[in-house]
Amino acid sequence: MQTQDNRAELAVQRVRHPLKFRLLQVTKVHALTPHLIRVTLTGEDLHDFVSASFDDHIKVFFPEPGADKPVLPVASPDGPVFPADQPRPTARDFTPRRFDREARELDIEFAMHEAGPAATWAAQAKVGQYLGVGGPRGSFVxxxxxxxxxxxxxxxxxxxxxxxxxxxxxxxxxxxxxxxxxxxxxxxxxxxxxxxxxxxxxxxxxxxxxxxxxxxxxxxxxxxxxxxxxxxxxxxxxxxxxxxxxxxxxxxxxxxxxxxxxxxxxxxxxxxxxx
Ligand SMILES: Cc1cc2nc3c(=O)[nH]c(=O)nc-3n(C[C@H](O)[C@H](O)[C@H](O)COP(=O)(O)OP(=O)(O)OC[C@H]3O[C@@H](n4cnc5c(N)ncnc54)[C@H](O)[C@@H]3O)c2cc1C
Structure with missing residues (x-):
């Protein structure tokens, strides 16, 4: 077996990305199987989106019940700052499955399960709805x-x-x-x-x-x-x-x-x- 030193090209890399929060709109909803729903999001905010690894995750922000758009924090040098006058938005981690910068398209795939705001949102997802996306903050390549x-x-x-x-x-x-x-x-x-x-x-x-x-x-x-x-x-x-x-x-x-x-x-x- 070769040692790790002999194979420097096998070193895992950690890459940092500037933290950004993006408001995106659903353009497609497609059930890959009865248990996995692909949602395609778009928005000009994606012009500088970066995802360097399949291991990356983004924080997906969901609108509160009755709201059209999710509440999004603002990025600051100390991390995300949430609006003081509103409840913390509901957010969950998901994998950026596919990103096409030119088309400004980002795909997320939701595994369906019985309960939880993300799965519940995915079950009713429709073209035209809004989601927020934070990150990725970093990549493990x-x-x-x-x-x-x-x-x-x-x-x-x-x-x-x-x-x-x-x-x-x-x-x-x-x-x-x-x-x-x-x-x-x-x-x-x-x-x-x-x-x-x-x-x-x-x-x-x-x-x-x-x-x-x-x-x-x-x-x-x-x-x-x-x-x-x-x-x-x-x-x-x-x-x-x-x-x-x-x-x-x-x-x-x-x-x-x-x-x-x-x-x-x-x-x-x-x-x-x-x-
Ligand atoms: C780095 C990272 C990347 C991820 N990428 C994806 C992705 O691309 N696609 C994806 O579908 N998920 C992904 N997940 C998992 C997803 O974030 C969780 O499943 C999340 O809990 C779903 O949120 P929810 O609001 O539906 O449920 P929650 O409110 O978080 O949980 C509600 C209840 O459901 C249970 N639960 C949560 N998830 C499941 C599940 N999958 N099956 C059965 N029970 C469950 C919990 O135990 C809890 O009891 C990722 C998680 C991480 C950390």
Whole structure:
């Protein structure tokens, strides 16, 4: 196995972006599956939008009930400043799935679930409505030149995984292990990479995340070359996945990025998993 020092091009980079809040309007709503809704947003505010990594997230601000537009904070050197005379706006994290600067278009994909302001908004999304978008504030850029890539996630990670698969070059070796509710939630991926794709279904297991963890346990990991693992999804499952890979499979902690994208029973959770 080559050492990290020999492969400087494999260093992960952190990039900062100026914080901005943008008011955008919905131009398209498209159900990719009954469980995943793509919303296309547009606005002149997107002229300087930057998203350098599939791992990026934006803060999406939703209008309060009865309001047309979301309340947006103003960026200041000390961070966002919210209007003092109004309640804090409701906001959740989402992946910038696709950005086209020329067309001023940004796609976000919402995984549907039972409750929560973001899922509720997505279920009724219509052309002409407004959303606010803050960030990304920074990007964690994982080089595409690793000898192998492993992507792990649930429905909330589908946008990031789909984007990563589109970005990986021809010849890249990648495995993706994804848990969704049932086969109706599967999507097609466009990629030039050599993709080994494993879908697992919650409908076939007794508890959430179990099918995903089992698939990761059974997965062959190449013994040669340098690999990178990216994982995102429900908090407890992601902890178990990371623990398994780092302690039982010898994946170096510098070669895994695992994040909680949501947590059962809690609202708006985002946690990068470290020791
Ligand atoms: C960096 C980052 C990027 C993300 N990118 C995406 C993305 O591109 N697309 C996407 O759909 N999500 C994405 N998420 C996850 C999304 O932010 C959460 O699912 C968020 O909680 C949804 O908000 P809500 O208002 O619908 O539910 P909340 O009000 O936050 O939660 C309400 C209840 O629903 C539960 N819940 C939340 N999400 C789910 C879920 N997916 N399935 C089942 N129960 C759930 C919570 O445990 C809680 O009990 C991302 C999260 C992070 C941190």
């Amino acid at each position: 994982i080089p595409t030149g690793f000898d192998w890539h492993l992507l792990i996630g649930d429905d909330t990670a589908l946008p990031a995984i789909a984007r990563r698969l589109e970005e990986l070059p021809a010849g890249a070796r990648v495995a993706a292990v994804i848990e969704v509710g049932d086969p109706s939630a599967q999507i097609e991926f466009a990629t030039q990479a050599e993709l080994h794709l494993i879908w697992r279904y919650r409908s076939e297991s007794t508890c959430r995340g179990e099918a995903l963890l089992q698939a990761v346990r059974e997965l062959y990991l190449p013994e040669d070359g340098e690999g990178y693992v990216w994982a995102a999804g429900e908090a407890a499952t992601m902890r178990a996945v990371r623990y398994h890979l780092c302690t039982e499979r010898g994946v170096e902690k510098s070669r895994i990025r695992a994040a909680s994208y949501w947590k059962q029973g809690a609202q708006a959770v985002h946690e990068t998993l470290d020791d």
